[in-house]
Amino acid sequence: MAYSASILTRAEARLKQAQRAHQLDQARRRAEIYRALPRTAEIDRQLRQTAPRILAAALRQGLGQEEALAALRRENLALQDEEAALLDQAGYPPDALEETPYCPLCNDRGWRGAAMCDCLKDLCRQEQIAELSSLLDLGDQSFDTFRLDYYDRQTWPEFHRSPRENMEFILSSCRSYAENFDAYPHKNLFFNGPPGLGKTFLSACIARVVSEQGYAVVYDTAANILSRFETRKFARYGEESRQAEADTRRYLTCDLLILDDLGSEFTSPFVQAALYELINTRLIEGKRTVISSNLNLEGVRQRYSPQVASRLEGEYLLMAFFGQDIRLLKKQR
Template sequence: MAYDSNVLRRATQRLSEERRLREEMQDRRRAEIYQKLPQVAQIDQQLRRTIVDIIAASLRTGDDPAPAIGEVKRKNQALQERRTQLLLENGYPADALDARPACPTCGDTGWVGANMCSCLKKLCAQEQIRELSKLLDLGEQSFDTFSLDYYSDRPWPGELESPRERMEFIRDVCYNYASRFPKFVYRNLFLTGAPGLGKTFLSACIARAVAEKGYSVVYDTAVNIFARFEEQKFSRDELDIRDARDETRRYLHCDLLILDDLGSEMTTPFVQSALYTLVNTRLTAGRRTVISSNLSMDEVRRRYSGQTASRLEGEYRVLPFYGEDIRLLRKQRPI
C-alpha cells in the first residue's frame, strides 16, 4: 500500500509519541514502587548483577561453566519470585515492573521486518481520513446516511428506471466497490451526470470506506490534479517542481485515486495528454480509480483524445446519474 509520505510521517510520529508516553508512565510507576518498596529496588539491582554473573560463568576457561550458570539461574529465579510476592502483597500486579509493548507483534516499532505492522496501518488509516477530510466533508458522509428520499420514484423521461431505482442501483454498486475493494468485479468507476445528484457524496463514501480498510486513498479535483502536472513540467521554481512531483507521484501510485469534477478544468492539449498519462499509467499498474464528471461519455469523447475515451469506456464501469438537483430540493423541502 503506497501511503502518502505525509500520512506515513504523521502516523509514525503518533506511534513514537504513544511509545514515549507509555515509557514515561512506566518510569513513574517504577519510581513509585521503588520508593514505597525499597526491597524491590534492591532485588532489581541484584537481578541486573546476575546477568553479569551468567556472562562471566559462560566465559570462564578451564572449568565447565554449566554448574555455575545453573546456580546463577536458580538465584535469579528465587529473586524474581520474591519480587512478585512483594508486589502482590502490596496491591500491585505481578508484571507491574515489566515493560510491555502495546503491540507484541512489532514491539511498537510499526514494522515486522520489511512489512508494515497492523498497528501502524491503523494509524495511517486514521491520518488518511483526516487528510481526506480537508477536501471532503466526511463528517456525516457514509453509505449509512445516503438517502434515496430526494430521488423521484416516477418514471424519468427517456429512461427505463425512475431516478430512485437508478440511484438505488448506483448506491449498491458503490457500496460493493468499497466494501470488496480491491476485489470487486468493476475495477474502476465513472460517475457521470448533472450537478447536484450525489456524485461527490458517493465518492466521499467510497473514500471513507476504502481508507478505513487501510488502503491509500487520494481525493482531488481535476483542476488541482492537472495544475500539479503542469507545475511539474513548466515551473521554474525547484521547490514548486519538487512539491508537484511528490503530488503527481501520489496520484499515480495510490491504491485508489478519486478524481472529482472532470471537465471543470480548462481543457488544453497538455491536459488531454496528462489525463491519458494518468488513466493509462494507473490501468497498466492495476491501480483503481473513480472519476466523477458532469460530462456525458459523448462529451468526453469530443473533449479529450480518442485514446482516453476508449480507455475510459473499455476499463471503467460507467454509472449515469439522473434526476432533480438534490441541493435545490433540500432548500425547497428539507427532510
C-alpha cells in the same frame, strides 16, 4: 500501500509520541510499585548486579564457567520468584515491573522487515481519513445517511426508469464497491450527470469505507491533479519540482484515486495527454479509480480524446446520475 510522505511522516511522529507515553506510564507504574513495595526495588537492583557479582566470585574461587552460570540462574530465579510473590500479594500482575515495547509485533520499529506494522498502518489510516476530511465533508457522509427520498419515483422516458430506481442501483453498487474493494468485479467507476445529484457525496462515502480498510486513498479535483502533472513537466529543479514528482507518483500508484469534477479544468493538449497518462497508467497497473464529471462519454470524447473516452467506456462501470438538483430541493424543504 502508497501513503503520501506527509501522511507517513505524521503517522511516524504520532507513533513516537505513543511510544514515549508508554515508556512514561511504565516508569510511573514502576515508581508507584517501588514506593508501595520497597523490597521490589532492592530485588531489581540485585538482579542487575547478579551477573557481574557472581562472575567475579567465580573467578576468585576458581569455579568453571558452567558452575558460575548455574549459580547465576539459581540466584536470579530465586529473586524473580520472591518478586513475583510480592507483586501477587499486592494485587499486581507478575509482569508489572517489566519493560515492554509499545508494540510487541515490531518492537517499536513501526516495520516488520519491509512490511509496515499494524501499529503504524493504523496511524496512517487515521491520518489519511483526517486528510480526506479536510477535502471532503466526511462528518456525516455515509452510505447509511444517503437520502433516497429526494429522488423522484416518476419514470423518466429517456432513461426508462425513475431517478429513485436509478439511485437505488447506484447506491447499492457504490456500497458493494467500497465494502468489497479488492473483490468487486468492476475496478473503476465513472459518475456522470448534472451538479447536485450526489456524485461527490457518494465519492466521500467510498473514500471513508476504503480508507478504514487500510487502503491508500487520494481524493482531489481534476484541476488540481492535472496541474501537478503540468508542474512536474515544466517546473525547474528544486523543491517545487520534487513535490510535484511526489504528488504525481502518488496519483499514479495509490490504491484508490478519486478524481472529482472532470471537465471543470482548463483544457489544453498537455492536459489531454496528462489525463490519458493518468487513466492508462492506472489501468495497466491494476489500480482502482473513481471519476466524477458533468460530462457524458460523448462530452469526454469531444473535450479530451476518443482514446480517453474509449478507456472509460471499456474499463469503467458507467453510472449516469439524473433527477432534480438535491441542493435546491433541500432549500425548498
